[in-house]
Amino acid sequence: GIQVEQSPPDLILQEGANSTLRCNFSDSVNNLQWFHQNPWGQLINLFYIPSGTKQNGRLSATTVATERYSLLYISSSQTTDSGVYFCAVEADRGSTLGRLYFGRGTQLTVWP
């Protein structure tokens, strides 16, 4: 299956700071999603972004499919941004269509 690597594994920020999370993947993909897992364990969709750039409020994401990476930008971070951020991809060929492969996540802690 596809390998998904996220960096950094841990990130500690002061409220108001900006950050960039990275996701590298080992093969071409059809689907790439960014999730935020809140302290209660719920996986919240942030972006569906197999290619291109999207923005939603203080968050934006860019996927460069030809170079097999995606970036998640968080600006003016808030304490409520704390949690684990996951990148997940679906291969665009083969027997694994449909399933998402997840990275190990980035644990973000934002201090007031």
Add this chain to the structure above:
Amino acid sequence: GAGVSQSPSNKVTEKGKDVELRCDPISGHTALYWYRQSLGQGLEFLIYFQGNSAPDKSGLPSDRFSAERTGGSVSTLTIQRTQQEDSAVYLCASSMIARGLFTDTQYFGPGTRLTVL
């Protein structure tokens, strides 16, 4: 409903007992997935249902695990003779199918936390 729902939210069972976990997908979503999240293994795929096609069961860790989807909607994941290593959060997701075979955004339910004593 508005989102994917799962029940129960928590389940504590004794080793060797059978458990059933339920998932109600978003209305109209043709694809349904089960994943599990454990400390050692992270988030891993278990099984995928798409419409009336045979499910992709290749992620199920052993023959003690099975799943069915009735009427193209509700799904039940059954674990027989539970073991302590089955302790994890079991997550269900659903999606539409875009562009023929490829999936659209997968939406996740809140999960069922299973503890096997």
